Amino acid sequence: MRKATKWNAVDYLETEEDIAAYLDAALEDRDPSVMAAALDDVARKQGTSGQQESERFLDESARFD
Template sequence: MNKLETFPWDAADHLETKEDVAAYLEAALEDGDPALVAAVLGDIARSKGMTNIARETGLGRESLYKALSSEGNSEFVTVLKVVKALGLRLQVVAG
């Protein structure tokens, strides 16, 4: 019997283009779960380098890891700083 070998999958390893990042974040926003949005922002930040994002936001790297996890409870100001540091912007579209 062959053993199935598995490997951990990390979304941050697959966010290669701005379009990838935008589609990933948009899907999370459409879901509407704040914990998912925070976790997705964390994935995106890790794909760009959490140290760089921490420096650009003026926030501590460890506090960003905590805030941008599914268990974190990031304040909206943190979310806005991270979005800006990632070179993204939030847009409202009438539904």
């Protein structure tokens, strides 16, 4: 039996264009948690913690509900 491997978006964010397309796709979903996860991925790719940015995004998006 084959063993599944984990997929990590960070492994595929090679260029600024990749990051922009990834964030655009997350925005199209219109779910704040999807955008927060995408921001976390981008932050991890850039070597920073995205937790604060994600929380700020979720706090701001709650105002639009």
